[in-house]
Amino acid sequence: MSQSYFFAPERWATSRFIVRCYRPGDGPLLADAVNTSYEHLKSFMVWAQPHTSLEDAEQLVRRWRARYLMNSEFVLGIFSSDERRLLGSSGFHLREEGLENRAAEIGMWIRADAAGQGLGTAVLQAMLHWGFTVWPWERLVWRCNCRNDASRRTAEKGGMMLEGTFRAYERRSDGKRDDFFYFSALREEWHMANDE
Numbered sequence: 001m002s003q004s005y006f007f008a009p010e011r012w013a014t015s016r017f018i019v020r021c022y023r024p025g026d027g028p029l030l031a032d033a034v035n036t037s038y039e040h041l042k043s044f045m046v047w048a049q050p051h052t053s054l055e056d057a058e059q060l061v062r063r064w065r066a067r068y069l070m071n072s073e074f075v076l077g078i079f080s081s082d083e084r085r086l087l088g089s090s091g092f093h094l095r096e097e098g099l100e101n102r103a104a105e106i107g108m109w110i111r112a113d114a115a116g117q118g119l120g121t122a123v124l125q126a127m128l129h130w131g132f133t134v135w136p137w138e139r140l141v142w143r144c145n146c147r148n149d150a151s152r153r154t155a156e157k158g159g160m161m162l163e164g165t166f167r168a169y170e171r172r173s174d175g176k177r178d179d180f181f182y183f184s185a186l187r188e189e190w191h192m193a194n195d196e
């Protein structure tokens with residue numbers, strides 16, 4: 001194996017939650033989180049469906065694990081400290097030319113009964129901290145539908161900067177088009193603001 005192969009970090013713990021890559025066996029926790037959150041997720045998460053079976057959820061976490069090990073995509077679960085409950089999901093998604101470009105997009109959803117309590121903001125801050133100290137990211141972005149007030153506020157409170165608006169960026173099922181905000185955070189700026 002090449003010496004330069006990237007071994008992705010796998011886990012970041014805070015006093016409130018753990019962010020880690022999914023593992024085989026996490027399927028039931030994922031199914032519980034998404035099945036109790038459908039109404040909360042359906043407006044902005046295009047993949048949301050009323051029911052996800054245990055088999056489908058297990059298949060998903062295994063696929064994410066495989067892609068993680070292959071450095072294709074880094075989907076991360078947000079777990080309670082005892083890891084018995086999945087609080088949501090995040091990830092460093094390679095949508096900005098990927099690993100070599102050292103840029104990634106942070107995605108996130110928080111389960112319905114844990115949302116609106118400051119968790120999303122805390123997870124975003126943890127992702128930026130982890131991303132700019134342990135991971136090699138130089139640029140991290142957050143993209144959100146302009147109608148998604150919770151997501152926009154999370155990016156703002158998390159300390160990301162609004163770069164601009166992509167007009168008529170995404171087509172809805174009713175044929176209308178939505179504008180999207182683009183936020184970013186840069187490694188150098190993050191260190192200037194956060195290093196002692």
Ligand SMILES: CC(C)(COP(=O)(O)OP(=O)(O)OC[C@H]1O[C@@H](n2cnc3c(N)ncnc32)[C@H](O)[C@@H]1OP(=O)(O)O)[C@@H](O)C(=O)NCCC(=O)NCCS
Nearest residue numbers: 044108109110115116117118119120121144149150151153
């Ligand atoms: C967006 C999301 C991840 C934020 O996580 P969260 O834990 O709810 O966020 P926080 O509790 O840290 O709140 C952050 C800000 O959003 C606001 N907020 C939370 N839920 C809100 C809602 N339903 N409507 C409007 N604002 C909302 C909070 O009030 C807070 O802003 P404030 O301090 O000005 O009051 C979460 O609401 C979610 O999973 N939404 C559905 C999926 C989604 O849209 N993901 C983002 C895709 S870009």
